Amino acid sequence: MTRYAKQKRLLLAVDCIIFGFDGHEVKLLVVKRAMDPEKGKWSLMGGFIRPNENLKECANRVLKQLTGIEGVYLEQLRTFSKPERDPLERTVSVAYFALIDINKYEKQLSHEYSAEWFLLNQRPKLIFDHEEMVRLAQKHLRYKASLHPVLFELLPEKFTIPQLQELYEGIYDSHFDNRNFSRKVLSTGLLVKQKEKDKKNSKKGAFFYRLDRKKYKADFQAFLNFIPNPDKFLS
Amino acid sequence: MTRYAKQKRLLLAVDCIIFGFDGHEVKLLVVKRAMDPEKGKWSLMGGFIRPNENLKECANRVLKQLTGIEGVYLEQLRTFSKPERDPLERTVSVAYFALIDINKYEKQLSHEYSAEWFLLNQRPKLIFDHEEMVRLAQKHLRYKASLHPVLFELLPEKFTIPQLQELYEGIYDSHFDNRNFSRKVLSTGLLVKQKEKDKKNSKKGAFFYRLDRKKYKADFQAFLNFIPNPDKFLS
DNA sequence: TCAAAAGTGTTCGGACTACACCCATGA
DNA sequence: TCATGGGTGTAGTCCGAACACTTTTGA
Numbered sequence: 030m031t032r033y034a035k036q037k038r039l040l041l042a043v044d045c046i047i048f049g050f051d052g053h054e055v056k057l058l059v060v061k062r063a064m065d066p067e068k069g070k071w072s073l074m075g076g077f078i079r080p081n082e083n084l085k086e087c088a089n090r091v092l093k094q095l096t097g098i099e100g101v102y103l104e105q106l107r108t109f110s111k112p113e114r115d116p117l118e119r120t121v122s123v124a125y126f127a128l129i130d131i132n133k134y135e136k137q138l139s140h141e142y143s144a145e146w147f148l149l150n151q152r153p154k155l156i157f158d159h160e161e162m163v164r165l166a167q168k169h170l171r172y173k174a175s176l177h178p179v180l181f182e183l184l185p186e187k188f189t190i191p192q193l194q195e196l197y198e199g200i201y202d203s204h205f206d207n208r209n210f211s212r213k214v215l216s217t218g219l220l221v222k223q224k225e226k227d228k229k230n231s232k233k234g235a236f237f238y239r240l241d242r243k244k245y246k247a248d249f250q251a252f253l254n255f256i257p258n259p260d261k262f263l264s
Numbered sequence: 265m266t267r268y269a270k271q272k273r274l275l276l277a278v279d280c281i282i283f284g285f286d287g288h289e290v291k292l293l294v295v296k297r298a299m300d301p302e303k304g305k306w307s308l309m310g311g312f313i314r315p316n317e318n319l320k321e322c323a324n325r326v327l328k329q330l331t332g333i334e335g336v337y338l339e340q341l342r343t344f345s346k347p348e349r350d351p352l353e354r355t356v357s358v359a360y361f362a363l364i365d366i367n368k369y370e371k372q373l374s375h376e377y378s379a380e381w382f383l384l385n386q387r388p389k390l391i392f393d394h395e396e397m398v399r400l401a402q403k404h405l406r407y408k409a410s411l412h413p414v415l416f417e418l419l420p421e422k423f424t425i426p427q428l429q430e431l432y433e434g435i436y437d438s439h440f441d442n443r444n445f446s447r448k449v450l451s452t453g454l455l456v457k458q459k460e461k462d463k464k465n466s467k468k469g470a471f472f473y474r475l476d477r478k479k480y481k482a483d484f485q486a487f488l489n490f491i492p493n494p495d496k497f498l499s
Numbered sequence: 500t501c502a503a504a505a506g507t508g509t510t511c512g513g514a515c516t517a518c519a520c521c522c523a524t525g526a
Numbered sequence: 527t528c529a530t531g532g533g534t535g536t537a538g539t540c541c542g543a544a545c546a547c548t549t550t551t552g553a
Contacts, residue, residue, distance in 0.1 A: 108340065208508090514539100
């Protein structure tokens with residue numbers, strides 16, 4: 030016998046803002062919504078929470094459904110609750126944002142959901158309040174990446190410093206001095222130099238680096254100051 | 265006719281982690297739970313969301329019920345969703361954290377809820393996962409206060425720099441150099457010196473200051489670096 | 500040999516820290 | 527006059543930002 034009898038129950042969903050990086054540009058993964066309302070329109074990938082899972086498990090399940098992968102970087106962003114956000118029935122949605130290495134999973138995309146990668150700045154209009162979620166996720170990512178090495182989650186195992194810089198420049202829609210950038214990044218001690226070079230993007234070639242996972246975990250929460258004049262980007 | 269028919273509905277609640285500062289120490293406001301399960305035990309103040317309000321409105325309503333006040337600093341922290349967190353029925357809870365000037369409201373506390381202020385470090389055991397919520401809120405507050413002037417929300421209109429320092433020391437459970445502290449705080453330009461002094465805490469007396477609200481709003485998101493070696497406190 | 504990108508070096512100013520010292524006042 | 531906080535000053539160090547220069551190599 031429940032004592033919460035007078036209270037109204039409602040639907041709880043998870044929506045995922047999924048960022049990817051293809052080596053040059055930052056992208057967002059969205060799907061064509063499969064059900065009414067707004068069927069056929071672009072939407073964040075989401076799903077309803079099930080009785081025996083918590084929100085993070087739900088977000089992981091949703092991500093696996095769509096991309097086939099597990100163990101992605103996943104972070105709870107915020108819960109959205111405007112009463113009329115879903116016109117059909119009241120649904121509160123918890124937004125999660127995910128960072129994935131696009132190259133690894135580009136071909137595994139589920140066709141069932143008509144998933145597609147868009148350039149972050151050229152994405153289509155999204156349904157409901159999903160636009161607001163993406164904007165908040167972007168803002169949060171900028172904030173976080175200015176202090177913590179979170180963007181490494183978007184890179185493949187081996188990457189070059191110019192690639193890393195392109196990623197930062199994509200996230201901040203800005204341009205940084207490459208000389209200061211590489212020195213700053215190397216000074217963190219997070220990178221391990223490899224013997225091979227990447228010759229695709231220049232004649233001289235740029236050395237590959239690999240993330241020191243141990244140091245990465247240990248130093249993640251420290252203030253690392255990756256970008257110059259971070260205040261500029263926190264509007 | 266709903267198309268989400270197969271999905272399970274559940275209860276959604278808000279719980280508030282309410283911090284206060286009495287001029288010397290940091291405190292937490294908790295209540296005696298009025299209903300089963302766990303009736304009579306200490307708990308965060310909370311309530312179920314209603315059909316026509318969003319989460320922030322709900323948190324504000326809950327705060328007003330308890331303290332009689334509106335317009336408090338309020339921030340969504342995280343949503344807690346372990347299936348068995350409430351043993352009676354599945355309830356997902358959105359944790360909000362609030363900062364209030366304790367002096368202003370100490371006497372208005374609602375007796376209906378048996379509310380009580382505890383020293384943050386000497387609080388009683390709380391029900392469900394409320395302990396986890398408080399710990400997370402504390403961590404978040406430390407993080408945020410190390411970069412942004414959020415702690416001013418805990419102070420009365422007029423305050424002295426030694427008081428402000430006591431507040432920071434309480435939050436970080438640490439001791440800072442008063443000479444560097446005052447210089448750093450004054451250099452932000454956020455404080456407006458008053459003519460009167462506070463003579464209660466020393467013979468010489470300390471000047472009162474007032475927050476420049478305009479500059480506070482404008483600079484809130486900037487990185488201000490209030491405490492030395494912030495990395496130490498981000499564990 | 501030359502263009503284009505990768506990467507190292509240098510200088511300057513400002514911020515943070517540690518610590519010494521003076522100030523005001525009530526008892 | 528002295529003990530007790532309040533408040534200002536200073537020197538050294540480190541870090542970030544701006545900018546010059548060298549290195550490598552394919553075409």
